[in-house]
Amino acid sequence: MQSIIIGTAGHIDHGKSALVQALTGKDPDRLPEEKRRGITIDLGFADLDLGDVRVGFVDVPGHERFVKNMLAGVHGISAVALVIAADEGVMPQTREHFDICRLLNVRKGLVVITKTDLVEEDLLALVEAEAEELVAGSFLEGVPTVAVSARTGAGLDELRAAIRKIASEIPARPSDSITRLPIDRAFTMKGFGAVVTGTLVSGKIAEADELELLPVGLRVRVRGVQVHGSSVAIAHSGQRTAVNLAGVDVALIERGMVLAETGRLRPVQVIDVQLEMLKTAPRAIRTRSRVRVHIGSAEVLGRVRVLNDQGEIAPGETGMAQLRLESPVVALHDERFVVRSYSPSETIAGGLVLDPFAAKHRGKELAKTYERLRVLLESDRPAKFSTFVESSGDLGLRLADLAARTGWNHTVLSEIARKAKDQGAVVETVDHLGRVGRAETPEGIFISRASFERLSRATLEDVRSHHRREPLSRGLPRETLRERHFAHSAPEVFRAAIAHLETAGALTTDKDLVRASEHSVELSPTDAKLRERFAAFYQQAGLETPSLEQAFADAGVAPSARAHGRKILQLLIDKGTLVRVQGDMFIHSVALDDLKSLLRKFASEHEPDRLIDVGTFKDLTGVSRKYAIPLLEYLDREHITRRAGDKRIIT
Numbered sequence: 001m002q003s004i005i006i007g008t009a010g011h012i013d014h015g016k017s018a019l020v021q022a023l024t025g026k027d028p029d030r031l032p033e034e035k036r037r038g039i040t041i042d043l044g045f046a047d048l049d050l051g052d053v054r055v056g057f058v059d060v061p062g063h064e065r066f067v068k069n070m071l072a073g074v075h076g077i078s079a080v081a082l083v084i085a086a087d088e089g090v091m092p093q094t095r096e097h098f099d100i101c102r103l104l105n106v107r108k109g110l111v112v113i114t115k116t117d118l119v120e121e122d123l124l125a126l127v128e129a130e131a132e133e134l135v136a137g138s139f140l141e142g143v144p145t146v147a148v149s150a151r152t153g154a155g156l157d158e159l160r161a162a163i164r165k166i167a168s169e170i171p172a173r174p175s176d177s178i179t180r181l182p183i184d185r186a187f188t189m190k191g192f193g194a195v196v197t198g199t200l201v202s203g204k205i206a207e208a209d210e211l212e213l214l215p216v217g218l219r220v221r222v223r224g225v226q227v228h229g230s231s232v233a234i235a236h237s238g239q240r241t242a243v244n245l246a247g248v249d250v251a252l253i254e255r256g257m258v259l260a261e262t263g264r265l266r267p268v269q270v271i272d273v274q275l276e277m278l279k280t281a282p283r284a285i286r287t288r289s290r291v292r293v294h295i296g297s298a299e300v301l302g303r304v305r306v307l308n309d310q311g312e313i314a315p316g317e318t319g320m321a322q323l324r325l326e327s328p329v330v331a332l333h334d335e336r337f338v339v340r341s342y343s344p345s346e347t348i349a350g351g352l353v354l355d356p357f358a359a360k361h362r363g364k365e366l367a368k369t370y371e372r373l374r375v376l377l378e379s380d381r382p383a384k385f386s387t388f389v390e391s392s393g394d395l396g397l398r399l400a401d402l403a404a405r406t407g408w409n410h411t412v413l414s415e416i417a418r419k420a421k422d423q424g425a426v427v428e429t430v431d432h433l434g435r436v437g438r439a440e441t442p443e444g445i446f447i448s449r450a451s452f453e454r455l456s457r458a459t460l461e462d463v464r465s466h467h468r469r470e471p472l473s474r475g476l477p478r479e480t481l482r483e484r485h486f487a488h489s490a491p492e493v494f495r496a497a498i499a500h501l502e503t504a505g506a507l508t509t510d511k512d513l514v515r516a517s518e519h520s521v522e523l524s525p526t527d528a529k530l531r532e533r534f535a536a537f538y539q540q541a542g543l544e545t546p547s548l549e550q551a552f553a554d555a556g557v558a559p560s561a562r563a564h565g566r567k568i569l570q571l572l573i574d575k576g577t578l579v580r581v582q583g584d585m586f587i588h589s590v591a592l593d594d595l596k597s598l599l600r601k602f603a604s605e606h607e608p609d610r611l612i613d614v615g616t617f618k619d620l621t622g623v624s625r626k627y628a629i630p631l632l633e634y635l636d637r638e639h640i641t642r643r644a645g646d647k648r649i650i651t
Contacts, residue, residue, distance in 0.1 A: 003227075003239045004167050005199055007058045007074045007106075009097035010083035015114035015150055017044060019083060020057045022150035023159065024048045045197070045240060047228040050160060053167040056228060056240035058199075060097075074100065075182060075296055075336075076199025078170050078238065080109035082131075082140060086119045086147070089127045090134050096347050099278055102138055103350025104336045108170055110144045110162050111135065117149040173237040176412040178403060179203025179211070179261045180330075181241060182296035186253040192223070194250040196259065198297060200241045202407065203261070206234040213248060214258045215267030215328040221246045256298030258330040266404045267328035272307075272320070272355040272373055275339070279316040281348040285339075286312040292345060293323055295337040295353075301326045307366055307373070313349075320373050321351075322358060331356040332407040333376065333384070352377070355391070357405055381408075381416045386425035389446045394455060394489045396429065396447035417446065427452045429496035445492040456497045458485050460506050460516070467519045472527075472567040474574050475508075475515030530555055530568050535577055538588040543595060543623050543631065548584045582630040595621065595631070596640060603650035613647045 008016040020026070026046040044059035060074055074080075080101045084094055101109070111131050116124055128145055135141050144162045148155030185197040205211070209222040224244040225235045235241040243259065258265070277285060285291070289304045302325035306312055313319040331337075331353050339349040354376040361369050375387045388405055389397050399413050408416065420426045428444045429452075459481055466476050478498070486494040498514065501507040508517045533555040538545065546554070548569075557565040569586075572578040578586040602620060603610040612620070618628045632648060635641040641648040 002052065002167055003054045003056065003236070004078040004170055005056045005058060005076060005238065005240060006079050006081055006109075006163065006166075007077035007101075008060060008081050008083055009074070009094075009101060011085070011088070011091035011093040011097075014083050014085035014088065014091070014094070016083045017059050018150040019081075019112065019114055019148065020044070020046050020059045022148075022153065022156060024057065047240070048160075048163075050164050050167075053164055054228060055163060055167070056199075058240070074106075075104065075294075076201045076238075077106060078108065079166050080106050080140075082109060082111045082135070084111065084113055084127060084131050085115045086113050086124050086127050087115050090130050095134065095280075098134060098138075098140075099280070099347055100338055100350070103276065103278075103338050103347075107139050108143075108166050109140050110146060110166060111140060112159065113145065113147040114150060116147045116154060117152050173202065175237065176409055177202035177237075177407045178264045178409050179205060179259075180265070180332075180407065181205065181243065181259040182298070182330075183253065183257045183259065184255055184297040186250055186255070188250045189244070192244050194245045194248055194253060195242055196245060196253060196257075197240070197242045198259075200235055200237055200239050201296075202237050203409075204234050204236050205241060205243060205259070210262050211259050212262045212265075213245075213253065214260055214265055214330050216252070216257070217267075218248055218252065219262060220248045220259075256296065256300075256329070258296060260330070264400070264403055265330050265332075265407070266357075268331050268356045269325045269328050270358045270360060271323050271325070271331050271353055272358040272369075272376075273323055273337070273351045273353055274318065274373070274377055275304075275306075275313055275321040275349050275351040276318045277313050277315050277349045278347065281315040282341075282346075284312040284314045285321075285349060290342040291323075291348075292340040292342060293325060293329075293337055294340065295329055295331055295335065298329050300329055301342070305361065307361065307369055309366070320354075320370055322361060324360070333405055335407075355388070355405070382419040382423055383425075385413075385416050385420040385446075386423070386448070389420075389426045390448040390450070392447070394447070394451055394486070394493070396445040396451075396490055396493050398445060402446075420446075425449060427496070429490075429492040445490045445496075447489075447493055452493070452497065452500075455485055455489070455493070456500055459497055460501055463507060463514055464516050464519075467516055470567075472571065474571075475510065475513035475519070478509070478512050478514055481514060527568055530557070530565070531571060534569055535572060535588070538572075538578055538586060539590055541588070542591045543587060543621055544627050545581065545585050545587050581634045585630055587631075599635075599640065599650050610650045611644065611647045612641070612650060617648075 008020060010016055024046040046057045046059065048055040048057065058074065058077060082098060084090060113124065113127055113131065124147060131145060146155055146159045146162050148159055180202050181198045181200045183196045183198045187195055189195050205222060205225055207222055207224055211220055211222060213220050222243055223246045225232055226242040227235050227239045275285070285304055285306065287304060287306045291302060291304055293300050293302050302323050305322040305324065307320040307322060313321065333353055333356060335353045337351060337353065338347060340347050354373050372387055372391060376384055385402065388402055399410065399417065402413055421428060425448065426446050427449050428446050462481060462484060463476055466473065482494045498507065498509065502509060505517055508515055534551060537551055537554045552562060552565055573580060577589055579589055579592055581587050598620065602612065614625065614628055614632065617632060618625065632641060636643060639651060641650055
């Protein structure tokens with residue numbers, strides 16, 4: 001069965017609640033004060049079964065003092081019933097409610113003239129004409145105008161028929177978004193605990209689902225689900241839904257919070273928007289204006305930063321702005337909102353969220369910012385995807401980051417990402433092992449192609465510059481390159497850039513060093529002889545390794561040339577001819593190989609214990625304690641020996 005949500009809108013005491021009760025048989029006014037005063041103060045709910053259509057009514061208060069309550073309920077409606085009393089006609093809250101529906105981009109509805117039993121035909125005709133004039137040029141132009149009397153029942157059948165026709169024209173809600181239920185009511189039910197209600201604007205909720213309560217980030221479990229007062233296995237997008245929650249006290253839940261899939265959405269406080277000013281707004285909205293922002297079922301205070309040279313948007317005009325909110329909210333790209341002035345509180349504007357994770361803008365960036373927001377407003381989804389990625393700079397974005405901005409589910413995001421990559425604007429980073437992203441993450445990091453290529457060029461040039469400065473160096477450490485050029489990037493971006501340059505044949509990696517592929521260490525005859533002298537000196541020294549001063553003196557390296565001598569020595573270390581044992585203590589690889597053979601022979605002769613102490617080691621090798629201790633510690637690190645009290649086991 002198709003389900004739609006219809007919101008009533010109109011001035012106080014124009015018969016909205018009576019109309020809903022006459023249609024459904026249920027009184028939407030639930031609060032004792034509402035009963036006593038005879039007006040709707042908070043949101044009321046009722047449902048109507050038309051056979052092939054199930055209609056949920058959100059009855060909103062008409063009094064100007066309670067417009068914020070009206071806004072909390074009208075955000076998820078499928079259509080609006082604009083209610084006008086025949087004995088009063090169009091009134092201030094009629095116009096404000098109508099403006100709010102337009103700003104929230106409600107696309108379907110009808111006009112209902114109530115209390116027709118109180119007026120003559122000629123006055124009814126005047127009210128109908130006034131209503132027609134009000135909706136001219138809007139989404140309600142040309143829709144049915146139904147005259148009814150809740151008291152006598154006149155016109156109710158025609159109204160039900162009109163509602164059924166509207167329902168047939170409302171398309172099914174798209175299934176491409178993450179589960180999200182803005183909460184407009186929270187209460188405790190005896191024996192069940194915390195219950196929240198709202199219009200499920202996207203996704204579905206089922207019993208035992210794990211959800212997240214935002215913006216507080218509290219994880220909760222669904223104990224039960226109701227739609228139109230009946231328990232159901234699953235609530236679907238577009239339905240008025242009540243959710244019984246476990247793991248949370250109702251005192252922690254407020255109107256304006258959101259239930260969503262765990263770990264998918266994130267609270268924000270700085271958002272870039274397109275702002276549409278009402279023609280009836282009393283004044284322009286200016287930078288630093290304090291306003292009330294209504295988004296979803298939330299109301300938060302914030303300040304406006306107008307993104308144009310004038311610093312204001314006049315009544316009736318549309319422009320780009322940034323909203324800096326005083327409290328966190330859940331906001332998504334393409335989501336509608338309403339702005340009311342701080343004092344007096346009246347509706348002045350509405351708009352569309354473009355970038356919910358915006359950075360604060362500087363004046364000199366206005367032109368670039370405006371162009372980026374224009375793309376987010378007008379372009380297709382792959383172009384929007386690329387724009388979000390580009391705005392992240394060198395950091396890049398994961399699909400999870402993009403889901404938090406857009407609310408698009410994983411299937412949709414993956415397809416959009418594929419199209420964006422095919423268009424060439426973004427790169428998905430792949431590490432040097434060919435895995436996308438990190439091993440535990442199914443998605444990689446997306447970065448703009450321009451940023452990726454700039455980082456790759458800078459990396460290659462840095463390596464080549466290093467070779468020009470240090471022709472004897474084998475290359476730059478990977479970590480040095482990462483810190484210099486990728487400090488503000490995810491690790492996947494660095495790995496992908498190195499892999500890209502390797503694939504292109506520009507760079508070669510050797511363990512933790514990176515060198516240009518064309519680079520090779522070519523020694524002059526003098527340096528080649530110096531290298532041979534070093535090698536011969538250390539081989540002759542055996543295990544009683546000399547100090548560097550002795551090595552330099554023996555090789556004839558002057559004090560002023562010690563830095564150059566270290567570079568030649570490093571070549572022997574890189575090649576494996578010399579092995580660093582400790583600090584500046586180096587031993588020739590031949591001497592170490594002989595030592596290992598000696599130890600293994602000793603171990604085979606001392607089975608099964610294979611133990612050796614420091615004294616025995618000194619006697620076996622003929623070295624003093626000065627050399628024995630560093631050698632044994634080196635052998636421990638290499639897992640050739642293993643400490644066993646004051647002795648060692650030869651492994």
